[in-house]
Amino acid sequence: xxxxxxxxxxxxxxxxxxxxxxxxxxxxxxxxxxxxxxxxxxxxxxxxxxxxxxxxxxxxxxxxxxxxxxxxxxxxxxxxxxxxxxxxxxxxxxxxxxxxxxxxxxxxxxxxxxxxxxxxxxxxxxxxxxxxxxxxxx
Numbered sequence: 415x416x417x418x419x420x421x422x423x424x425x426x427x428x429x430x431x432x433x434x435x436x437x438x439x440x441x442x443x444x445x446x447x448x449x450x451x452x453x454x455x456x457x458x459x460x461x462x463x464x465x466x467x468x469x470x471x472x473x474x475x476x477x478x479x480x481x482x483x484x485x486x487x488x489x490x491x492x493x494x495x496x497x498x499x500x501x502x503x504x505x506x507x508x509x510x511x512x513x514x515x516x517x518x519x520x521x522x523x524x525x526x527x528x529x530x531x532x533x534x535x536x537x538x539x540x541x542x543x544x545x546x547x548x549x550x551x552x
Contacts, residue, residue, distance in 0.1 A: 447488060448513040449543050451527075453505065462547055464488065470550055477550040484546065491542070495535040497523065502536065504529060510540055 445466040452459030462472040468485050470477035480488075492498050492514060498521070505511070506526025514521045525532045 444517050445489065446515040447492070447543070448515065449511070449540060449547075451508070451510045453508040464543070464547075470547060476552040477547065478552055480546070480550060488543065488546070491539060495539055497535065497539055500533065500536065502533060504532070512536070512540060512543075 446463050448461050448463045450459055450461040460472075460474055462470060462474065462477075464470055464480065464485065466485060466489075468480035468482060470480065497512070498514060500523060502523050502525060504526060505524040506528065508527065509524050510527050511522060511524040513523075523536060525536065
């Protein structure tokens with residue numbers, strides 16, 4: 415009986431580990447910028463993520479990888495415009511947002527696009543990123 419249990423346990427272990435194919439481990443990007451919008455009746459949120467390596471991820475479509483100079487400029491714009499220090503959270507029923515991810519830290523800024531008091535640096539950045547992303551559609 416002991417041999418049967420050991421044999422059964424061994425077979426189960428082999429089956430469980432053989433089903434897990436090892437894949438290349440992807441290096442997680444340390445920095446990313448997410449932009450999107452959401453709200454409304456359905457409350458659906460659409461997100462587009464720009465990773466520090468230039469890859470763009472979205473459920474809305476496929477995009478070409480951004481050149482490193484473009485990504486560097488985008489990251490620089492965050493600091494130049496002071497968005498990394500901006501504290502602003504004023505979403506409406508429908509809202510736009512920008513998230514800055516750096517390692518395990520995340521900062522989110524959300525606003526009502528109809529609000530006239532939104533900082534101009536924020537709308538400038540958001541519109542600029544949208545133009546860059548739209549030009550990168552496949």
